Amino acid sequence: MPDEDAPPTRTVKPSRWAGIPADERTRDRRVLLIAAAFDLFGTEGDAATSVRAVCRSADLNARYFYESFVDRDELLGAVYDEVAVELADRLGTALLAAPDSPAARTRAGIDTVLRFITDDPRRARVLFTEGRGNPVLADRRRVARQALVEGTAAMGQEELGRRSAAASASAAAVAATLFGGAMEELAEAWTDGRLGDDLDQVIDDATELSLAIFERARTLGHH
Known part of the structure; x- marks a missing residue:
């Protein structure tokens, strides 16, 4: 017992x-x-x-x-980096898979970014909305945006070179800078609900307007 x-x-x-x-x-x-x-x-x-x-x-x-x-800032930096790397990987995959044309690659890039933040709105808040006053995240956003601009400029310069021997690196760089800033604002506006709820239409419109920027950059080489 x-x-x-x-x-x-x-x-x-x-x-x-x-x-x-x-x-x-x-x-x-x-x-x-x-x-x-x-x-x-x-x-x-x-x-x-x-x-x-x-x-x-x-x-x-x-x-x-x-x-x-070490502190909270280092943790938030790790969060930002993880989301940014995932987006960069998806962008790279999408651009490699896209047909070899400026329209297809531009659309693939815009589509990938907007669907990435639509599938999980937390990603948008990390990348584009929160942390504006946090120096660690602000620095990371600048680096990420510059990488987007440089990558777009290289792609744009290659395409402009195909179309016109007179196309300038300056025009491609300016167009890429405009595109990079526009993409950041587009992502924020879509996340905030300021562009309606038809994602396909937003992607169509953004693609056409972005192509217009690069088409105009091509014609600048003849001036």
Whole structure:
């Protein structure tokens, strides 16, 4: 018979990290923190994404935060980088798969960006809406935009060279800068609901107007 006077047996719950090597634990916790920050930042915004809130959402002790990140800014930078890299990968794939024509490549680029942020509005908030006052994210946005401009300029210069030997690198660079700024504003306007709800029409219109910019750049080479 069991001893009724014996103290109750305590059941020890195994650690969620039991049996996992230390470096894998750190990596897994980093992934959890980034995912939690992405969700908070992308739904509730910058002000709601505190270290405490992120740790609570990830169900992690705050001490685990500092094994991966120096501070909140570093975490938000990691969130931004993850979303930006995913978008860049999709853009690269879409442009490689597109037919070899300026219209097809331009449409593929615009379509990819707008559908990427439409499929998950949190992405739009991370990339285009939140963090304007955060220097870390502002710097990353400038770098991402410059990469878009440089890539577009190179593509535009190649296309202009096919059509006109007189086409200038300056015209392609200016057109690319206009396109880069326009794409950022287009993404924000679509996210904010200022362009209606017909995504296909927005993509059609944006493609035609973007092509008009590069067509005009081509004719500038003859002046």
